[in-house]
Amino acid sequence: xxxxxxxxxxxxxxxxxxxxxxxxxxxxxxxxxxxxxxxxxxxxxxxxxxxxxxxxxxxxxxxxxxxxxxxxxxxxxxxxxxxxxxxxxxxxxxxxxxxxxxxxxxxxxxxxxxxxxxxxxxxxxxxxxxxxxxxxxxxxxxxxxxxxxxxxxxxxxxxxxxxxxxxxxxxxxxxxxxxxxxxxxxxxxxxxxxxxxxxxxxxxxxxxxxx
Amino acid sequence: xxxxxxxxxxxxxxxxxxxxxxxxxxxxxxxxxxxxxxxxxxxxxxxxxxxxxxxxxxxxxxxxxxxxxxxxxxxxxxxxxxxxxxxxxxxxxxxxxxxxxxxxxxxxxxxxxxxxxxxxxxxxxxxxxxxxxxxxxxxxxxxxxxxxxxxxxxxxxxxxxxxxxxxxxxxxxxxxxxxxxxxxxxxxxxxxxxxxxxxxxxxxxxxxxxx
DNA sequence: CGCGGGTTTGATGATGCTCAAGCCCGGTGG
DNA sequence: CCACCGGGCTTGAGCATCATCAAACCCGCG
Numbered sequence: 001x002x003x004x005x006x007x008x009x010x011x012x013x014x015x016x017x018x019x020x021x022x023x024x025x026x027x028x029x030x031x032x033x034x035x036x037x038x039x040x041x042x043x044x045x046x047x048x049x050x051x052x053x054x055x056x057x058x059x060x061x062x063x064x065x066x067x068x069x070x071x072x073x074x075x076x077x078x079x080x081x082x083x084x085x086x087x088x089x090x091x092x093x094x095x096x097x098x099x100x101x102x103x104x105x106x107x108x109x110x111x112x113x114x115x116x117x118x119x120x121x122x123x124x125x126x127x128x129x130x131x132x133x134x135x136x137x138x139x140x141x142x143x144x145x146x147x148x149x150x151x152x153x154x155x156x157x158x159x160x161x162x163x164x165x166x167x168x169x170x171x172x173x174x175x176x177x178x179x180x181x182x183x184x185x186x187x188x189x190x191x192x193x194x195x196x197x198x199x200x201x202x203x204x205x206x207x208x209x210x211x
Numbered sequence: 212x213x214x215x216x217x218x219x220x221x222x223x224x225x226x227x228x229x230x231x232x233x234x235x236x237x238x239x240x241x242x243x244x245x246x247x248x249x250x251x252x253x254x255x256x257x258x259x260x261x262x263x264x265x266x267x268x269x270x271x272x273x274x275x276x277x278x279x280x281x282x283x284x285x286x287x288x289x290x291x292x293x294x295x296x297x298x299x300x301x302x303x304x305x306x307x308x309x310x311x312x313x314x315x316x317x318x319x320x321x322x323x324x325x326x327x328x329x330x331x332x333x334x335x336x337x338x339x340x341x342x343x344x345x346x347x348x349x350x351x352x353x354x355x356x357x358x359x360x361x362x363x364x365x366x367x368x369x370x371x372x373x374x375x376x377x378x379x380x381x382x383x384x385x386x387x388x389x390x391x392x393x394x395x396x397x398x399x400x401x402x403x404x405x406x407x408x409x410x411x412x413x414x415x416x417x418x419x420x421x422x
Numbered sequence: 423c424g425c426g427g428g429t430t431t432g433a434t435g436a437t438g439c440t441c442a443a444g445c446c447c448g449g450t451g452g
Numbered sequence: 453c454c455a456c457c458g459g460g461c462t463t464g465a466g467c468a469t470c471a472t473c474a475a476a477c478c479c480g481c482g
Contacts, residue, residue: 177356
């Protein structure tokens with residue numbers, strides 16, 4: 001399926017747009033393909049667009065003063081990826097955005113974004129999407145601050161089952177804020193819950209305690 | 212200063228609005244005052260408005276299955292507070308919103324929000340604000356996942372110096388995702404850095420290590 | 423067939439939580 | 453006016469979780 005068809009399907013799924021509106025919206029996007037490993041953007045760049053992912057999967061991450069990578073987000077088909085900070089301030093970005101597989105994107109630059117807002121149904125969809133996104137971030141913050149490494153992993157499995165299999169384990173660990181070793185151990189312990197038949201639930205020494 | 216004046220000042224500071232536009236916007240908000248301790252909203256409520264804080268300070272928090280509180284956000288003068296999740300889905304909220312001091316708010320409900328978007332300069336400001344907000348959440352996520360308790364505390368001091376003195380310590384601890392005991396110890400260790408004269412900087416046993 | 427990146431496994435230690443007292447201080451009622 | 457709360461903050465001791473360091477392992481690829 002061509003990139004624009006994916007976008008079309010996405011837009012139609014969440015709001016009634018006329019054919020004219022769809023056609024207009026499409027003129028605002030610029031297609032772009034990336035090979036696995038390619039960068040859409042590097043820290044220091046001033047990048048002023050948002051990407052809609054028609055195919056593939058990307059990560060955005062930062063590198064702190066100590067040289068450690070921190071994955072902020074994964075994004076796969078029909079997700080959007082952009083650099084909010086750089087978009088608001090116009091300042092150079094702090095983030096790297098890299099394709100993890102061969103990917104097809106549609107890029108929307110700032111002027112394009114402004115124009116797209118003239119289509120009311122699209123603007124509404126945009127605001128809804130942003131709110132949903134914000135809610136997801138709130139949940140992640142609470143999880144990061146209060147859940148154990150294992151809980152965070154399980155939650156990720158539930159929330160993004162399709163992504164787990166497509167990213168290397170050490171990146172998942174980085175996203176979850178745990179070391180690769182710890183993630184490896186967690187998976188091991190989950191895979192052999194011994195315990196009677198099926199379900200695997202109810203761990204033996206379950207503390208049922210938060211931190 | 213009356214609540215509407217605060218809003219006016221806020222809006223004018225970040226975008227040129229005509230007197231007519233300002234007047235129109237103001238008709239959309241409903242004032243509300245709260246005493247310290249009062250709730251604007253409780254989990255289970257379906258609340259469909261966003262609050263602009265003209266005076267005072269509020270917290271939003273959730274309570275997990277184990278009964279632990281998690282503070283998602285503090286918000287003081289000229290900040291906005293709302294429940295993104297509940298706003299998008301219309302589903303009952305997961306969050307409590309409580310005033311920590313006597314506070315003056317201006318509430319904007321959903322229809323009001325839609326109408327306000329008709330003022331282009333206001334809509335632009337709204338989008339900018341949302342993006343800025345998103346960027347802040349990204350930073351907090353990275354910090355939560357990778358910084359030590361002390362680093363998170365210091366970052367909070369820097370970012371929200373005015374809030375630190377206005378909220379009880381155990382709530383700050385909850386926001387930072389650490390236990391009240393740990394926060395107490397961190398403050399103690401920061402207050403007596405022994406070390407030469409003044410400034411208190413350059414910790415003695417600084418590890419300069421991430422986790 | 424050997425290399426190299428990613429994953430696993432083990433041992434050790436630090437960070438920060440829990441539980442349990444004690445303390446400080448502002449408010450209330452005798 | 454003062455004794456007595458009670459909530460929040462502090463302090464201490466022990467312990468769980470998870471990071472770090474180091475080595476072995478696995479496997480696709482040149």
